[in-house]
Amino acid sequence: MTPLAAAVVWVGVYLLLVAAPLLVLLVGPVPPGAGFWWDFSMALGFAGMAMMGVQFALTARFRRASAPFGIDIIYYFHRYVAVIALALVLAHYLIIRIDNPQALGALNPLETPWFMSAGRAALLLFTVVIVTSLWRKPLRIEYDRWRLWHALLATVAFLAAVGHIEGVGYYTAAPWKRVLWTVYTLFWVLLLVYVRLAKPWAMRRRPWRVTEVRAERDNIWTLALAPDGHAGLSFAPGQFAWLTLRTSPYHVKEHPFSFSSSATNTSLIEFTIKELGDFTRTIRTVQPGEIAYLDGPYGVFSVDRHPRAPGFVFVAGGVGIAPIMSMLRTAADRGERRPLTLVYANNRWEDVIFREELEQLRERLDLELVHVLAEPPPEWRGERGYIDETLLARRLPPERRLFEYFLCGPRPMTERAQRALRALGVPLRRVHFELFEMV
Amino acid sequence: MRELWVRIVATLTGMLVIMLALVFAWLQSPRVPFTAPAVAPATPPPALVEAGRAVYAAQGCAMCHAIAGEGNPRYPLDGAGERRDAAGLRDWILATGAAEAELPARAAGRKQAYRALPDEQLGALVAYMQSLGTEGMN
Numbered sequence: 293m294t295p296l297a298a299a300v301v302w303v304g305v306y307l308l309l310v311a312a313p314l315l316v317l318l319v320g321p322v323p324p325g326a327g328f329w330w331d332f333s334m335a336l337g338f339a340g341m342a343m344m345g346v347q348f349a350l351t352a353r354f355r356r357a358s359a360p361f362g363i364d365i366i367y368y369f370h371r372y373v374a375v376i377a378l379a380l381v382l383a384h385y386l387i388i389r390i391d392n393p394q395a396l397g398a399l400n401p402l403e404t405p406w407f408m409s410a411g412r413a414a415l416l417l418f419t420v421v422i423v424t425s426l427w428r429k430p431l432r433i434e435y436d437r438w439r440l441w442h443a444l445l446a447t448v449a450f451l452a453a454v455g456h457i458e459g460v461g462y463y464t465a466a467p468w469k470r471v472l473w474t475v476y477t478l479f480w481v482l483l484l485v486y487v488r489l490a491k492p493w494a495m496r497r498r499p500w501r502v503t504e505v506r507a508e509r510d511n512i513w514t515l516a517l518a519p520d521g522h523a524g525l526s527f528a529p530g531q532f533a534w535l536t537l538r539t540s541p542y543h544v545k546e547h548p549f550s551f552s553s554s555a556t557n558t559s560l561i562e563f564t565i566k567e568l569g570d571f572t573r574t575i576r577t578v579q580p581g582e583i584a585y586l587d588g589p590y591g592v593f594s595v596d597r598h599p600r601a602p603g604f605v606f607v608a609g610g611v612g613i614a615p616i617m618s619m620l621r622t623a624a625d626r627g628e629r630r631p632l633t634l635v636y637a638n639n640r641w642e643d644v645i646f647r648e649e650l651e652q653l654r655e656r657l658d659l660e661l662v663h664v665l666a667e668p669p670p671e672w673r674g675e676r677g678y679i680d681e682t683l684l685a686r687r688l689p690p691e692r693r694l695f696e697y698f699l700c701g702p703r704p705m706t707e708r709a710q711r712a713l714r715a716l717g718v719p720l721r722r723v724h725f726e727l728f729e730m731v
Numbered sequence: 732m733r734e735l736w737v738r739i740v741a742t743l744t745g746m747l748v749i750m751l752a753l754v755f756a757w758l759q760s761p762r763v764p765f766t767a768p769a770v771a772p773a774t775p776p777p778a779l780v781e782a783g784r785a786v787y788a789a790q791g792c793a794m795c796h797a798i799a800g801e802g803n804p805r806y807p808l809d810g811a812g813e814r815r816d817a818a819g820l821r822d823w824i825l826a827t828g829a830a831e832a833e834l835p836a837r838a839a840g841r842k843q844a845y846r847a848l849p850d851e852q853l854g855a856l857v858a859y860m861q862s863l864g865t866e867g868m869n
Contacts, residue, residue, distance in 0.1 A: 303740055310744055314751040318758060325759030326804035335752030343748065365733045372737055376745040394793035395803035404791065405841075461837050462805065720732045727734070 295597070299360040306346065313342045316472060317463050333387035334463065340380030341453055341477070343373060344418070347446070348480040352487050353587065362592035367730040371425065378422050381453075385415055407459020410452045417449035434570075436545050443488075447481060454478075491587065492541035498522045500584040503560065505575065510643040511567040512611050513575045514552065516560060517584050524558040525586065527551055528596040529622035530615040530698065532726070533588025535563065537571075537578065541585045547571050548728070550615035550700075551589070556625040564645070566611040593698065593726040595619050601696040603631040605688060607679060607709045609701020610638055615726070616700055617646055624656040631689060633660040637679050637705060640667050662687045679705060681712040693717055699725040770816045775858035783859025786852045790845070795838070798863060812861040820860045821853065 293301070314335060325331050350370040358366045388395055401409040421442060424431060428438050454477045457464060464470040500517040508514055515535075519525070527533070534546040553562035567573045593615060595604055606616040613636060623632065638644045641663075650661055664675040664683065675683055689695070697713060699706040706725050713723055787793075793802030798809060811820065822828035826842035834842065845853070 306740075307744060307747060310748060311751055314748065314755055318755060322759065323805075325756075328756050330804050331759040332752055332756035335755040336749070339748035339752050343744070362733065365737055368734060369737045369741060372741045373744065376741060380745075380748065392797075392802065392804065394801050395795075395797075397791050397794040405794070408794070465835060465837070723732070 295360040302357050302360060305357075309346050309349075310339070310342045313338050313473065313476060316469065323462060323465065329387055329391045333384050333391070336380045336387070337384035337457075338463070340377045340384060341450075341457065343377035343380065344450055344453070345477055345480040347374060347377070348450075348483045352483045353491075353590070355590070358590065359592075362726070363590040364727040364730045368727055371730070374422050374425070378418055381415060381418060385411075405459065407456050410459065411456035414449045414453035414456060417445055417452065421445045421449060439544065443484065447484060450477070450481065488542070488544065492544065495536070495541040495585045495587055498585075500561075500586060502578055502580050502582045502584060504580060505578050507576070508564065508645040510610070510645065512564060512645050513567070514562050514564045515575060515578065515584075516553075516562045517586075518560050520583070525561065525589065526558045527555055527561075527589035528594040529555040529618040530594035530596075531589035531591040532593075532615065533586045533590065536585040536587075537574070538582065541587075546585075546587065548590075550591075550593075550618065550726075552614040552617045552621075554621035554625045555618060556622055564611065564614040564617065591726060593700070593724055595623070595696070595698070598696045601630070601694075602691065603633075603689065603695045605633045605635070605692070605695050605697045607635045607697065607699045607701070607706070608637065609679075609705040610643070611645070612699075612701030612705075613646060614700075616698060617649075619698070620650070620653055620657065620659070624653055628657060631658045631660070633662065633688060633695075635662045635664060635679055635684070635687065635709075637664040637666070637701065639665070641665060641669055641672070660687070660689075679709050679712065681715045684709070684712050685716055688716070693719070693722075695722065697723045699723065703729075769814050770812075770819075772812055772864065773817065773861045775861050779855050779858040780862045782852075782855035783857070783862075786848075786856045787859055790848075790856075795841075808860065808863055811863045813864060815860075817857050817861060820857045824853065824856060824860075 317335070317338060347370055350366055350373075353363060397404040397408045399412070424433060424438065425442060428435075454474075457473070458470070461470070464473045499520045501520045502515065503518045504514075504516040506514040506516070525533075530550070532548050532550040534548050536546045539545050549563040549565055551561055552564035553560065565572050565575050567575070595601070598604075604619075606619065608616045616634065620632070620634070634650070636644070636650075644663065647663070653659055654661055662675055664677070664679055665672060666676070666678065668674070668676045675687070677683070695718075697718060699709050710723055710725075714720065795803050795806055797804045797807045815823065819830075822830040823834075824842065825846050826834050826839040827846075831839055848856075
């Protein structure tokens, strides 16, 4: 199956899963209606819940289902759809609030049936879950803590909403509908067991050993891992994996990093990591022999997705060179003959990691290497400033519209490069980048 | 490019479920028509009816029932006084007698709680139900 066909199939599966509960409600014994707005509100509630349920599947990292899209975009979708689902659930409540407030009963949980309070609690918790996710950084919530609470609150909110529906029990009064609805909803929650127990268990059975922690420049480190008692991992150059260090996979304290080593070597893999946060600052203290766990590979940011491209252009900024380094090293190992261009932006010459190896790669590849420095030394004769349209127009090959482009670096840089490429007539579909802030 | 596709699929999903919800609301049959008066309407004393109205509000009956369009429209009570006599209404409030078998199991279960109501409150509630005609109904 081609990636496009697979993508269409999985989108179809998604739509079916979301629509299924409403379709089931429509068949068989449908209870009498109670007026348009009332029935519309109820349907919105069920629809919102179906979307919330599938949210659990979207982040369970099913490799086969995420492969055609890239897992980063699945997370992006998860985030986008959550807002729509919340809007539906809020509309469910607001329609009754406006049209028929007496039917909601008292706000005080002591004076109202438990399932009405459960519905209110679900509404509140869903809102909290989404607000803390959309604005995690401004709210200064630390990533690992957020991840734990996100799963916990989302599950409690979802179960409260399931309770609300079961308690009201109007549409689910027919026994078979009740069973179907219960199985459908609890299935999503069972996915958590898969993510939190089955997956870590599988990771524990395939441990890795740190063989080397190598200092690059500019507080950047390369971490080399070898498989411990298994065959290793085969990946496409440019992909990434979630790395767990110094803790059990059951704690789910993992961080995503791109592979920087050649994909032709499955028994020694490397990540190149910059000290940017609490976790990445510990990389320098890691000792050879320590155990690591990996969940991967993931991602569609790879030259391997475009076997028929006449050539490739890579645009890297700083440590964003890591996945591109993997693609270049792999290309050299595979004897790649197509024309390659690397536009590599850094602040200072002394920060440029892999610059010696890139020189060597030029001998093994048809590689045009363009260094761009924001703060060049006085004797610098190469490109300076930032990557923009005039620079790319000057340095890219004339047949540039047919090439595939891979951008990786700080967001302002990739955005500027995207605009420049668009202005140069490069079709959007040929410009690739990973939404790393999503994973 | 991929983000654009995500926004399209997400928006289409939202539109699809809203459309299904609209179809659902539209397909649902209209309210069940009321049956013809079965009992002669009683005229309970107004003070008792008022007391019953207060019991109705205090017990949160509107969560499951509607009167003149206010409250849960699933089970409207308009015309209750023309469909059942005092004993029948009492049975339906408490899920006793014939009503116990006729009510959905869940509803019967919930209504048993009202068996703990003091007699005078129950009497007032029955009087209030008796006062409900179909007049002024929408």
